[in-house]
Amino acid sequence: MxxxxxxxxxxxxFGAxxxxxxxxxxxxxxxxxRTAAQALDAGVAPREVWAALCDEMEVDDxxxxRHRRDPKERDNRR
Structure with missing residues (x-):
């Protein structure tokens, strides 16, 4: 990622x-x-930051x- x-x-x-x-x-x-922005600035891999954000927000699978699906096939409501 x-x-x-x-x-x-x-x-x-989550919306813009x-x-x-x-x-x-x-x-x-x-x-x-750290916050996601701080972690990215510190060099943490975006995939790791995304996983941490998903864990914290308890999002569904x-x-x-969703980042593994083709952007043209993503439903922005999920």
Whole structure:
């Protein structure tokens, strides 16, 4: 997963505004007690940050693995 893919699935899963807010404000235990944005800036792999965000938000499997589906086939409501 690239950084651009991370931001794309964050926005698809949570909405543009709320997703960016989560990334900036929500502290994730899975990446050392940092926010998603801090973890990415510190060099943590986007896939690891996405997994930590999914764990913290307790998302379903469809949301967790949406980055593996073709973007043209993604339903933005899930």
């Amino acid at each position: 690239k950084h651009s893919e991370f931001w794309q699935v964050v926005e698809e899963a 505004g709320y997703g960016r807010s989560l990334a900036a404000d929500l502290v994730l235990t899975g990446v050392g007690g 469809a949301t967790r693995w």
